[in-house]
Amino acid sequence: AQTVTQSQPEMSVQEAETVTLSCTYDTSESDYYLFWYKQPPSRQMILVIRQEAYKQQNATENRFSVNFQKAAKSFSLKISDSQLGDAAMYFCAEETSGSRLTFGEGTQLTVNP
Amino acid sequence: DVKVTQSSRYLVKRTGEKVFLECVQDMDHENMFWYRQDPGLGLRLIYFSYDVKMKEKGDIPEGYSVSREKKERFSLILESASTNQTSMYLCASSLASSSYNSPLHFGNGTRLTVT
Numbered sequence A: 001a002q003t004v005t006q007s008q009p010e011m012s013v014q015e016a017e018t019v020t021l022s023c024t025y026d027t028s029e030s031d032y033y034l035f036w037y038k039q040p041p042s043r044q045m046i047l048v049i050r051q052e053a054y055k056q057q058n059a060t061e062n063r064f065s066v067n068f069q070k071a072a073k074s075f076s077l078k079i080s081d082s083q084l085g086d087a088a089m090y091f092c093a094e095e096t097s098g099s100r101l102t103f104g105e106g107t108q109l110t111v112n113p
Numbered sequence B: 001d002v003k004v005t006q007s008s009r010y011l012v013k014r015t016g017e018k019v020f021l022e023c024v025q026d027m028d029h030e031n032m033f034w035y036r037q038d039p040g041l042g043l044r045l046i047y048f049s050y051d052v053k054m055k056e057k058g059d060i061p062e063g064y065s066v067s068r069e070k071k072e073r074f075s076l077i078l079e080s081a082s083t084n085q086t087s088m089y090l091c092a093s094s095l096a097s098s099s100y101n102s103p104l105h106f107g108n109g110t111r112l113t114v115t
Helices: none
Strands: A003-005 A010-014 A019-021 A024-026 A033-039 A046-052 A064-069 A074-079 A088-097 A100-103 A107-112 B004-006 B010-013 B019-021 B023-025 B031-038 B042-049 B064-070 B073-078 B087-094 B110-114
Touching: A003 A088, A003 A100, A010 A019, A019 A107, A024 A074, A033 A064, A033 A074, A046 A064, A046 A074, A074 A088, A088 B042, A100 B042, B004 B087, B010 B019, B019 B110, B023 B031, B023 B087, B031 B064, B031 B073, B042 B064, B042 B073, B073 B087
Parallel strands: A010 A107, B010 B110
Antiparallel strands: A003 A024, A019 A074, A033 A046, A033 A088, A064 A074, A088 A100, A088 A107, B004 B023, B019 B073, B023 B073, B031 B042, B031 B087, B064 B073, B087 B110
């Protein structure tokens, strides 16, 4: 069974600074998909960024980027120029099969003004 | 924009009650999912469905069942609620494709308390 691990239950960052959230996963598949979702206090899960394992290039979406290390099975999220609105719970996820996602435990990010 | 609506934001039920959690999506999505979210455990898949009348067990189906009589509606049923089912329940939907091409759309969750 696939597992996704987020080893940082909580992280904090100063506004305008950069923070990196860690994620490791375990899969026997050669091609798979990885995701970061954000859950603000409203509870609405929002897709932040996605990565196809087949592609070596790291995905980027504005201030959000990933460091995808396939051999190490690592998929970290970097948030640059952190904003107060980035404060949320962040979940790393892997697509198991047929749109089924396996999620990590989550990292609660606090942004300090 | 896709909307996934969960019928209740908060729900309080007694042990042994039969509980129905309703989820409706308005974008003709084939796939629908029920997850539960607990602190320190993340989201865990309870049941999912790829089509009407079809259902598949997820990772933690014990104590739950589901119903999908219409494409847009996916109900989660707790046959006899227990205190260990106190949790946040999230419904999601997507097109019949990889989540990479058709990301999951989530509802706002139902926080269920069983006393």
